[in-house]
Amino acid sequence: MDVENAVLELCSLPAQVLWSFVCVYRTTCRSPPGGGSTLLLDNEEEETRKYAEPLIGSDCRQGSTSEMADLWQNAMDHAVALARRAGEVVREALQDDRKVMTKSCSVDLVTQTDQKVEQLIIQSVKEKFPTHSFIGEESVAAGEACVLTDCPTWIVDPIDGTTNFVHAFPFVAVSIGFSVNRQMEFAVVYSCLEDKMYTARRGKGAFCNGEPLQVSGQEDIKQSIISTEFGSSRDPEAVEKIFLSLRSILCIPVHGVRGAGTAAINMCHVASGCVEAYYEVGIHVWDVAAGSLLVSEAGGVLMDVDGGAADLMSRRIVAANSRTIAERLVSEIHSFSPLRDDATP
Numbered sequence: 001m002d003v004e005n006a007v008l009e010l011c012s013l014p015a016q017v018l019w020s021f022v023c024v025y026r027t028t029c030r031s032p033p034g035g036g037s038t039l040l041l042d043n044e045e046e047e048t049r050k051y052a053e054p055l056i057g058s059d060c061r062q063g064s065t066s067e068m069a070d071l072w073q074n075a076m077d078h079a080v081a082l083a084r085r086a087g088e089v090v091r092e093a094l095q096d097d098r099k100v101m102t103k104s105c106s107v108d109l110v111t112q113t114d115q116k117v118e119q120l121i122i123q124s125v126k127e128k129f130p131t132h133s134f135i136g137e138e139s140v141a142a143g144e145a146c147v148l149t150d151c152p153t154w155i156v157d158p159i160d161g162t163t164n165f166v167h168a169f170p171f172v173a174v175s176i177g178f179s180v181n182r183q184m185e186f187a188v189v190y191s192c193l194e195d196k197m198y199t200a201r202r203g204k205g206a207f208c209n210g211e212p213l214q215v216s217g218q219e220d221i222k223q224s225i226i227s228t229e230f231g232s233s234r235d236p237e238a239v240e241k242i243f244l245s246l247r248s249i250l251c252i253p254v255h256g257v258r259g260a261g262t263a264a265i266n267m268c269h270v271a272s273g274c275v276e277a278y279y280e281v282g283i284h285v286w287d288v289a290a291g292s293l294l295v296s297e298a299g300g301v302l303m304d305v306d307g308g309a310a311d312l313m314s315r316r317i318v319a320a321n322s323r324t325i326a327e328r329l330v331s332e333i334h335s336f337s338p339l340r341d342d343a344t345p
């Protein structure tokens with residue numbers, strides 16, 4: 001049995017025993033076979049220091065069960081390094097012509113760069129964490145199952161904002177969420193063209209380039225900016241609902257409606273406090289997995305568009321600075337239900 005799965009099964013052991021286990025784990029996982037650094041990306045050690053330090057609390061050496069959570073720090077450090085490397089690939093690709101292909105319909109775009117970046121991320125993670133599972137946008141498009149289990153799972157959108165990327169519209173993100181027991185454990189969203197590295201760790205806060213994030217304190221929707229997207233469905237019924245919602249929200253009236261063209265960056269805007277709420281119907285789990293943790297760790301709330309509990313597989317999300325704004329927004333949304341990400345084919 002691999003080390004991390006063993007840890008999951010050992011949750012009931014006393015803290016001292018667990019702490020010994022953590023020490024062994026750290027020794028074995030921090031040093032690649034042979035003592036070399038072949039599994040580390042360029043600058044990974046530096047990235048580790050820059051982004052891990054604000055995220056590791058001072059209690060991390062107490063040997064309590066909270067130590068369990070720090071077993072995932074190694075994975076998070078790797079995710080940050082991978083996102084930065086992926087961002088370089090995206091920026092380089094913007095210098096060349098981009099060959100555009102389509103997926104579910106003529107406006108659901110994909111490029112070779114989406115596929116290349118997803119491969120880069122998944123291959124590297126498999127090498128370093130061979131027992132982990134994946135949900136990746138382009139792997140699912142190629143026929144892989146989209147199932148979230150209790151296993152440590154990397155939820156990857158190699159390019160969130162592919163349409164932006166195709167047109168060089170300057171909001172493009174690499175989004176990596178990591179869940180254990182179906183709960184988001186860490187999040188990395190790299191806004192490649194702005195060079196902003198958003199990170200969050202469950203219970204440890206959200207950050208942008210190492211600076212703490214806090215949602216807006218505005219509780220009056222009439223003083224708010226709301227963000228949303230039109231999505232890639234052109235189904236007349238869906239389009240009708242999208243416009244009805246937009247009309248109702250605009251006419252509350254709110255200060256403004258915005259959309260960056262990427263769910264991940266829209267959620268980073270909520271976490272940063274420059275937008276009070278983001279909602280969308282039609283997104284996928286890879287669009288919002290990382291963003292959901294960034295919002296909640298920055299003090300925000302997540303909700304379904306009908307006001308129930310958020311469900312990352314449902315393709316519906318409200319992410320807001322507060323319950324007050326989220327519920328007010330929900331009262332204006334004309335919801336619909338696309339086929340769930342985990343629907344059986």
Ligand SMILES: O=P(O)(O)O[C@H]1[C@H](O)[C@@H](O)[C@H](O)[C@H](O)[C@@H]1O
Pocket residue numbers: 137157159160161162163229230231232261262263264280282283287
């Ligand atoms: O396909 P990518 O990964 O670029 O992601 C999607 C965005 O994240 C949505 O918000 C948005 O509404 C679009 O559906 C867009 O396709």
Ligand SMILES: [Mg+2]
Pocket residue numbers: 157159160161263286287
């Ligand atoms: Mg996406």
